[in-house]
Amino acid sequence: MKTDMNKKQKNTRTFLIKIMDQQNGTWQGSVTWVEEQREQHFRSALELLKLIDGALDNNYEVRIEE
Numbered sequence: 001m002k003t004d005m006n007k008k009q010k011n012t013r014t015f016l017i018k019i020m021d022q023q024n025g026t027w028q029g030s031v032t033w034v035e036e037q038r039e040q041h042f043r044s045a046l047e048l049l050k051l052i053d054g055a056l057d058n059n060y061e062v063r064i065e066e
Contacts, residue, residue, distance in 0.1 A: 015052060 014034040026044040032058040033039075033055050042048040 013055060015055070017048065 016032040016034060017029065018031075019027045019028075019029040027048065028041075028043050029048075030039055030041045031051055033046055036055075040051050042051060
């Protein structure tokens with residue numbers, strides 16, 4: 001059972017989400033991937049989800065183009 005918990009902890013990813021504004025019915029802000037010490041700004045909730053999804057898929061180069 002303890003090894004199962006260790007496996008889960010190794011796969012854990014922590015994101016710090018800062019909502020700085022809300023316009024046009026969606027959020028704007030930044031998301032920080034704590035383990036990789038990377039921060040990316042987003043302009044919508046959809047962009048936020050894409051960034052997190054990319055990190056979970058180990059696709060570290062996910063960027064939202066302006």
